[in-house]
Amino acid sequence: MGIPLNYNLRNLRVRLAATIMTVLGIAxxxxxxxxxxALLHGLQTSFRKHGEALNLILVRKGSGAEFTSSIxxxxxxxxxxxxxxxxxxxxxxxxxxxxIAVVVLSRRKxxxxxxxxxxxxxxxxxxxxxxxxxxAGRWFRSGQQEIxxxxxxxxxxxxxxxDKKVRLGSADWQVVGIFDSGGSSQESEILxxxxxxxxxxxxxxxxxILARATDEVAQAGLIPRIADDQRLxxxxxxxxxxxxxxxxxxxxxxxxxxxxxxIMAFGSCFAAMNTMYAxxxxxxxxxxxxxxxxxxxxxxxxxxxxxxxxxxxLGFIVAVVAMLPFNGFVGDTLNPxxxxxxxxxxxxxxxxxxxxxxxxxxxxxxxxxxxxxxxARRPIADGLQN
Amino acid sequence: xxxxxPLLEFDHVSRFFAGRxxxxxxxDISLTVAHGEQICISGPSGSGKTTLLNLAGGLIEPxxxxxxxxxxxxxxxxxxxxxxxxxxEIGFIFQSSNLxxxxxxxxxxDFSLRLAMPELTANERLGYVEEALEAxxxxxxxxxxxxELSGGEAQRIAIARALVKRPRLLLADEPTSHLDDANxxxxxxxxxxxxxxxxTTLLIATHDSRILRQASRLLALNEGCLTGWVNPVxxxxxxxx
Numbered sequence: 001m002g003i004p005l006n007y008n009l010r011n012l013r014v015r016l017a018a019t020i021m022t023v024l025g026i027a028x029x030x031x032x033x034x035x036x037x038a039l040l041h042g043l044q045t046s047f048r049k050h051g052e053a054l055n056l057i058l059v060r061k062g063s064g065a066e067f068t069s070s071i072x073x074x075x076x077x078x079x080x081x082x083x084x085x086x087x088x089x090x091x092x093x094x095x096x097x098x099x100i101a102v103v104v105l106s107r108r109k110x111x112x113x114x115x116x117x118x119x120x121x122x123x124x125x126x127x128x129x130x131x132x133x134x135x136a137g138r139w140f141r142s143g144q145q146e147i148x149x150x151x152x153x154x155x156x157x158x159x160x161x162x163d164k165k166v167r168l169g170s171a172d173w174q175v176v177g178i179f180d181s182g183g184s185s186q187e188s189e190i191l192x193x194x195x196x197x198x199x200x201x202x203x204x205x206x207x208x209i210l211a212r213a214t215d216e217v218a219q220a221g222l223i224p225r226i227a228d229d230q231r232l233x234x235x236x237x238x239x240x241x242x243x244x245x246x247x248x249x250x251x252x253x254x255x256x257x258x259x260x261x262x263i264m265a266f267g268s269c270f271a272a273m274n275t276m277y278a279x280x281x282x283x284x285x286x287x288x289x290x291x292x293x294x295x296x297x298x299x300x301x302x303x304x305x306x307x308x309x310x311x312x313x314l315g316f317i318v319a320v321v322a323m324l325p326f327n328g329f330v331g332d333t334l335n336p337x338x339x340x341x342x343x344x345x346x347x348x349x350x351x352x353x354x355x356x357x358x359x360x361x362x363x364x365x366x367x368x369x370x371x372x373x374x375x376a377r378r379p380i381a382d383g384l385q386n
Numbered sequence: 387x388x389x390x391x392p393l394l395e396f397d398h399v400s401r402f403f404a405g406r407x408x409x410x411x412x413x414d415i416s417l418t419v420a421h422g423e424q425i426c427i428s429g430p431s432g433s434g435k436t437t438l439l440n441l442a443g444g445l446i447e448p449x450x451x452x453x454x455x456x457x458x459x460x461x462x463x464x465x466x467x468x469x470x471x472x473x474x475e476i477g478f479i480f481q482s483s484n485l486x487x488x489x490x491x492x493x494x495x496d497f498s499l500r501l502a503m504p505e506l507t508a509n510e511r512l513g514y515v516e517e518a519l520e521a522x523x524x525x526x527x528x529x530x531x532x533x534e535l536s537g538g539e540a541q542r543i544a545i546a547r548a549l550v551k552r553p554r555l556l557l558a559d560e561p562t563s564h565l566d567d568a569n570x571x572x573x574x575x576x577x578x579x580x581x582x583x584x585x586t587t588l589l590i591a592t593h594d595s596r597i598l599r600q601a602s603r604l605l606a607l608n609e610g611c612l613t614g615w616v617n618p619v620x621x622x623x624x625x626x627x
Contacts, residue, residue, distance in 0.1 A: 004500065010488035289484040292445060293547075294473020294501045296466055380445045381436075384480065 003295055003303040008310060011279065018275050019311060025271035026315025027322065029264040030360045034323045036257025037352045042344040044244075045183060054086070054219055055128060055239035058209040058226060062235075066100050071206040073097070075232050079209055082225065084218030088127055094212035096125035099194055101201035103168040105157040116153065118168060118190040120197025128210050131184065137162055137177030142193050145200075148177035150187035152330060160190075171200050183345060185243060210239065265363055268315075272367020276308050280375040287375050288383025297376040304375055308368020309361055316360035323348060391457040393555060393587050394419035394442055399451035401437050401610075411437040412610045414451070421554070424581050424588040426598050429607035435591035438607065439557045442589060443476050444468040456554070473501045477548030477586070479558035483540035485532040491543045492528035495519060495550050502551030518550035519543070521583070522576060538569030545576060549584060558590040562597065570594055 012019045058079065059069035079085070080093040087093050099120040104113050119125075126132060126139065140146040147168070149160055154175075165172045173192065181187050197203065213219035219238065226236040280287065287300060295303075329346040396417040403409040412434045419425060427435050440446045441453055444460050453460045455475070460468060472478075485494045495515045499506070506514070519525040522542040532540055541561060548556055558577075562570040574596035581588055581600070590597060598604060606614045 004497070006493075007486065007488065007497075014488050285484060286486055289480075289486070291469070292443070292472065292478050293498050294469050294471075296469045381440045384445075384484070 002299045003290060005306065008303060008307040011283070011307065012310060015275075015279065015282075018278060019314075022271050022275040022311050023314040023318060026268045026312050026360060026363050027318035029261065029268040029363060030316050030319035030356050031322050032257070032264050033261045033359045034319055034348065034352065034356045035326070035346070036261055037355055038323070038326070038346045038348050039257065039344075041349055041352050042347045045344070045347060052128065052130065052212070052239055054213045054215065056211050056213060056219060056222060056226075056236045057239045057242045058211065058232075058234045058236050059207075060235075061227075061233050064235075066098075066208040067102075069207050071097070071209060071234065073205060075234065076206065076209060078229070078231055079211055079226070079234075082222060084213050084222045084225075086212040086214045086218075088124070092124065094124060094128055096121055096128050096210045097194065097206040098125055098208050098210060099198045099201070099203045099205075100207045101169070101197060101203060103190070105153075105160065108156055108158050116157070116190060117188065118147070118192055118197055118201070120192050120194035120203075122194055125194075125210060126191075128212055129181070129186065131181050132186065133180050135178050135180045137175075140176055140192050143195065144193060145171055145173050145196050146176045147173045147190050147192045148179050149175060149190050150179055150181070152187050153190060154178060156330075169200050185344070209234070211236075261359075265359070268363045269366045272308055272311060272364060273371060275311065276304060276368050276371035277374075279307070280304070280371050284375075284378065284383045287378070288380045291376075291380045292384065300376040301372045304372035305365065305368045308372070309364040312360045312364025312367070315363070316357055319356065319360070320348070320353065390421065392418045392454075393421050393423075393456060394589070395454040396438075396441070397452050397454070399441060399448040399453060401434075401441060401446065402449045410610050412441070412448075415612055416451075417605070417612070419555075419587060419589060422585050422587055423602050424577075424600060425590070425603045425605060426601035427589070427591045427605045427607055428593055428598065429613075432609075433607040434610040435607055436559050437610075439559050439589065439591055442555070443478060443557050444472055473498075474503075474551065475554045477551065477553035477556040479541075479544055479548050479556065479561045481560045481563050483532065483537075483544040485540055485544060485547070487532050490529050490531055491524060491535070491546075492516075492519065494532070494543060495547045498547045499550045514550050515546075518546040521549065521580065522546040536569075537565050538572060541565060541569070541573060542576065545573070545580070549580060549586070552584065552586075554587060556586045556588050558588065558592070560591055560593070562592065562594045571596060573597075574600070 057066075058071070059066055060071055063069035076095060076097040080095045085093050085095060101118050101120075102115045103118050105116050106113050122142070123139075134148070135151070137148070140148050147166075154160055154162065159166050160175060162175050162178055165174050167173075168190070179187075179191070211222075213222055223236045226232055226234050290300060291297070326346050327348040330344070394417075396415045399412060399415045400410070401412040403411055415438065427438060429435055437446070441448055447461060455471065463471070485491070486497065489497060492515050495518055496511055499511050499514055503511075503514075516525060516528070519528055522545050524539060524542045524546060527535060527539055527543065530539075532543075535543065545561070562573050565573065574594060577588065577590070577597055578600045580586060590601070592598060605612060
């Protein structure tokens, strides 16, 4: 039989100051871990949501990104005729030549300017993105210098307001609509008519081509076919995979966050260990008494480990409560593939909370295991004489 | 006629403590304790009384020789079995009460009982706990924490904790050494009552004449050796041979 939990709970309460200090130490580490995990999760979600399963994105061979890709206009016609390309209700091939450029906008908060991607496309481009929904205004019209933006762009940048004109590049553009794409990285972009973007930003070629395959088999067949087609000189990648790869923009966040978390976790482990060692020295006679009463070494180890895990659990709860106000916080980072800003949300999702929970327990376990083991190893007679 | 197996047997037991200088705490002790005996051990400080009790309780192992409890050699039992034996069969009383400070008096007694008789329900345990506290005249203190008790009260609760599981063997290591005269008197008469009522075998290391008087046998220890024994009824001393 193990030592009743009540014993540990009372001991935590008796040594309240030491318990609180250790809980706070662990909470800080877990909060840093939560922040890093939530940030990466938000970034990954943002890119993962971008893209349809059957869509393929085509860029020039070796470019790897739309920003550095340049595709001759006649390639679009070739792609439209490839077998396996889906068509819409009007029997038009679902293939969209697109042009991207970067515009500079002023931030509303914190000042300064940043790059934002403007994407030129036709109505087929919109058709290829069924997750795009208009929430206010209307879609841009072909041949007009009109743009649609997301709520996050509207909120974050100066002068980009619905029904107002904004200067992008060398021209004024009318903001005619607000769209939503379910939190994907698409919401970091401004969308407009392809010809207007190409003309105003001097883009004689397409940056990329977006195409829809009829099914998964056709999609799998199209990838090597496009790669092998000497006329095209293009690489085709499933759209979701293409954008998922761009989460590398979070790699510096991941590295810094992980490093900070590890350093702080070490500190927290030592704090927990210190508390548990202090508890053991303070309670050495008590531990010997417990063993004299008949509690086994294993139950003493389990009891002290449990106590350390309880402290870690409290640390986790404090960290979650402290981080809750940041849930949904909108952040941004530079996407190195487009040299423009990507907006994402800090998300304390279930998986993030679970990972942080495991992290907290790990701190408790590492901090508690050694003191617990030492407490149980000490000869009973020595403990009683203490 | 079947001979009753002694409760405790020491067979040429020695115990050394290694260190810079080896300490011989006990040397070649042979001893038999029958069921229901009340044995007192006396001797000067460092004579090996505590070591003898620790050996009897399985808290330490002999360096040479063997110890049997109810016919079973302790050194052949695993660590878990010895722990279980301590939980069920052996009660300990220390110089100071060694009560768990974060638990109330009743919880301290219950703590020991939970381990000894896990099959009991909470209500049944409460009955046992109250009976043990009643026997040591501490029932009124059941909700008190050790810090709120006097030395004598705490020691009586420690006795209740040792007795609650109805152990076959009760080991007490100078239980009155930290108490004043009045409390020593109370503890002395408590041992007499408990021995009469519970028929527990007692092995008590003490210098207290009030407890020594009640012993069915007195053992004298000096420098780790049994130097003699006294039959208090006959009031005759015998040299150990």
